[in-house]
Amino acid sequence: MRHLTKAILLVAVVLALQGCSTTVEPGQRGLRWYPLTEGLAPETLKSGSYWRAPWNQINLYNVRWRRYIETVDVLSSDNLPITLKTVVLMRPIPEELYFLVKEIGPDFYPRVAKRELLTAIRSVVSHYPMATILEHSSEIAGEVEAVVVEKLKDRHVQVGSVTMGDIELAKVVLDSVPRKQGKEQEREQ
Template sequence: MHPLTKVMLLVALLLFLQACGTTVHPGERGVRGNLFTDGVTTEPLKSGFYWRAPWSRIDVYNVQWRRYTETVEALSSDGLPVTIKTVILTRPTPDEVSILAKNVGSDFYPRAVKPTLLSTVRSAVSSYPMITVMEHSPEIASQVEAVVAEKLRGRHLQVASVTIVELALIKSEPDVVEGARAKELSEFKFIAVGKNARSLPVLP
């Protein structure tokens, strides 16, 4: 056999063997599954190199803590819009990655974390008048963190913290008070005009 042919065969063999193996790095977990079924193994694979059959696969999950930033549009208890920028520190539960892969999938953040975070922030903000949201932002963040952590624990995800890093109110407190007074005055004028209108004679 020609030496060049041997080299080419050796390279092809190495590429084939490499394609049949997956490296799981530190800070990751692997989940072994079957290409033809949805079945996965229950024991996560820790860091190392793993051989796999051509009909199987190994999905790798990052289990290190990662930060995600979300901007949430919420309504206060008095129906005024508040924009809140939050940062959540979360990760998959390392020993439960196989269950996460089966029940949620690798897109766990958009499917589980994000909607839970957004709905919880909106619910928490709706308990406070707009002019007190800024004052109670640490309390709101603590409430959100506790609720989100509890909900995601059942979905095999961990939450280290939820922080409010930016908060924008649509109006300042004096503007809100003036707006409320203006609304009351407008309603009073409307009622007064309505009463006066009933007493005016109808012109021919």
């Protein structure tokens, strides 16, 4: 009977201690949460296993590069509609994770970065005529990236790249371009 009690107690202790460990995987960072005392601790935990009291937590955050795709309707400098598919690569800065979580929250993209990206795209594209958007797409992407990096520099987020994917010009415009080019060629002759 005594051995059975010890065995049950040992199993209970092992199970309780097993719940007091958290593993931070590669590509993640952890922040300790002490609900009874200081709250969120500023120390960023790297990959590894960490012990904690049963009433405390270690919150895990993904710090890998993530790709966000946005389809944006914009107007060119000649007020013609264009639909752009833009891909931005970004991630939280691992060393600044505590400040990101405290100031913005872990869902930084929909709360802050998306708005800045869409505004930058609309602002930059509005300086180009519709006919030059396709040939200047890499230049436009570079300008958008520079604007987004500048806007997010104090937001604890790192921007890897911005690229323009699909570019859809309005059908009415596409039909009129060959006619316009034909008329210009006739005038030159």
